[in-house]
Amino acid sequence: MNGRLEIYSGAWDSPESKPSLLVHYDNTSGHATEYRFEGISPFDRAMAFFCEQIRAGEQGPQSRWTGYEVDELIGHLAQSSDQRQAVDVAWKS
Numbered sequence: 001m002n003g004r005l006e007i008y009s010g011a012w013d014s015p016e017s018k019p020s021l022l023v024h025y026d027n028t029s030g031h032a033t034e035y036r037f038e039g040i041s042p043f044d045r046a047m048a049f050f051c052e053q054i055r056a057g058e059q060g061p062q063s064r065w066t067g068y069e070v071d072e073l074i075g076h077l078a079q080s081s082d083q084r085q086a087v088d089v090a091w092k093s
Contacts, residue, residue, distance in 0.1 A: 003026045005023070008020065008023070018039065019038055022034070023035075072092075076090075
């Protein structure tokens with residue numbers, strides 16, 4: 001190992017105003033290099049991809065369960081944060 005990476009990602013619900021940052025610390029040289037990325041909404045990209053799949057009449061890689069799965073994960077993330085501990089995801093089938 002010659003260093004470490006620190007990844008700072010924006011809040012999932014405000015990526016346009018809080019873009020991601022990657023910092024590489026090089027132990028050999030003692031330098032730190034920052035890589036800044038444009039704030040782009042993953043929701044906009046996903047929606048554009050989804051709309052293109054509809055136009056093409058194709059089923060994309062995401063299943064009809066994707067929305068439910070994301071909602072469950074977000075809910076459990078909030079619950080975990082409130083309780084300050086890991087929680088099991090209670091998937092419904």
